Amino acid sequence: MHEIHELINHWYHANARTLPWREPGASGWAVMVSEFMLQQTPVVRVLPVWEQWMQRWPRPQDLAAEPVSEAIRAWGRLGYPRRAMRLHAAAVEITTEHNGMVPRTEEQLRALPGVGDYTAAAIACFAFDKPTVVVDTNIRRVQARLFGGAALPEPSPRASEFARARQVQPEDHEAAVTWNISVMELGALVCTARSPKCSQCPVFAHCAWVAAGQPAPHYTPKGQAWHGTDRQVRGAIMAVLRAGEQAVDPAVFLADLAMQQDPVFTPLQKLDAPLQQRQRALSGLLADGLAASGDEGIVLPS
């Protein structure tokens, strides 16, 4: 095990990507913002948005001083805009409850909106050098192969995976901190979900999956439906709200009106969704706080 630790940590030092939130001077807030944006979103798409975000709101209190609508707009097309809402709420909480300082312990981080087990462990480790047990989709996949001999991890995270992750963690504090990011990076760059680059793997000779002859997955991942879903409609509505400067008449969202020539409405015009679904999607957004009812129509929440 000790040899595997050294091989992967050494591989990381030689092959890690240069990312702004990994720079030595990166603040806890910088890491936290990156972790929110990286939840289910690839690095390459996060990079430009993160840069703008940090430029505009270099501290939690800078974001907290603005309405949620600004956070949702600045989130752009990263997807899952509720993350922008939660990041803003977390910034407010940090400002009011933590004196503007991003908490350093997993427990305090975990209590913030939008921070689950993974994100709490990740921030504590990457920003504050705590030897936490970080378990993300990359780490789950690497460990499923390397130690479990399986092609893929279980469809959803299990307690046994967390237990194994803790079990294989280096004892040394500094080695453990590096291990978290190293295994994650290995999963992102080499031990990928589709067509892993085993020829480049530093622990090829130790891999249980390779030793087993690289068996196929014992299940087939179920795809994520998109066309015709409420999410698609919600996305179109949010795109209109983000792009527009003023309130939008609810009727515009709910009916196939001959909408203005304004290109702002093209996401809706390209939509082929029945009235009932539009209604449901809009209601959902209002209920989630991603949209609000203003005097003159639907607006981003203030």
Add this chain to the structure above:
DNA sequence: AATTCGTGGGA
């Protein structure tokens, strides 16, 4: 515990 929640690039 199973679902829901955006988006877009690559295979």
Add this chain to the structure above:
DNA sequence: TTCCCAAGAAT
């Protein structure tokens, strides 16, 4: 073109 899926969280 269609399908996969990417540093998850909340319910």
